Amino acid sequence: MLVLGIDPGTAVTGYGLVRRDQNSKTGPAGIGMRLIECGVIRTKPRDPLAARLREIHQGVSELISRHKPDHLAVEDVFYSRNVRTTLALGHARGVILLAGEIAGLSIHEYPPAEVKKAIAGTGSATKEQVQFMLTRLLRLKAAPEPADASDGVAAAVTYMLTAHMAAITNGAHNAARTGRPAR
């Protein structure tokens, strides 16, 4: 199972592709994950907004057609930023969600606090704490580079962890219902 995680931005959109690895040694979260690729889609501030949106849309669409992920995990926007920034981010998120929808991916959106909580255990974790945990969870030698890419990777890992937790919870529910032990 492959997940494309995205942290949207009009200037810099970070992404990370993370694969659930059934065969690898189970990681610290009780789930094997491997970082396949990460990076950023950059647009020029001088270009018109519509041209920048097209670059973001095409960049994400190309990642999808090259890697064929099953899920798209997109970080939500801080509502507390200034309204102009929020609006611009909304434009970028719009064309990213569209790319996932056109490709038929299952789409998941996570507010920043939820990403932090899933990865570092608390919604108020610092960027450094999140990066430290990402490095451990993915068995990397250093945090994903560039820094903007790291937030895309974090979104993908959030999907992995929450889907894993949901599976465990469902298993426990089923065990309680059927009397058979959860797997």
Add this chain to the structure above:
Amino acid sequence: MLVLGIDPGTAVTGYGLVRRDQNSKTGPAGIGMRLIECGVIRTKPRDPLAARLREIHQGVSELISRHKPDHLAVEDVFYSRNVRTTLALGHARGVILLAGEIAGLSIHEYPPAEVKKAIAGTGSATKEQVQFMLTRLLRLKAAPEPADASDGVAAAVTYMLTAHMAAITNGAHNAARTGRPAR
């Protein structure tokens, strides 16, 4: 010359197609215009955001391929609305601008106050004043229906009027420079 005007919304996106009519009797603004079509693209509030964005994007793309407009005029967003609404509108605007950019249209964005000023002479004009002027400018028997479509028509007319004014101003500048009368 044909202009597609759009008033973006996640629930209802209004649109209007207005043609500059060189042969028709000149209207009250010194420019002949004809309303070709207007309407709305509606999405279901229960559908996931990504699915609604796809419907809006496809709806606008279909209008473009059916009518082949030269320009896309998109109304900007009120920054004063609540941030959540602004963010959702940003998503819708993003996929609309993308549709115009992919089709190679020239794209123009107008804040609501600029639309009101161009059409009714003042940025603080009421909705009724704008609709009254639209009806006169386009020689209609009544304001464009439904009401949401009317804002899309207004965006298209704003492009017509501002492009017309710019042409007059340029003509006057050239006349001042060359000594020949402006046409």
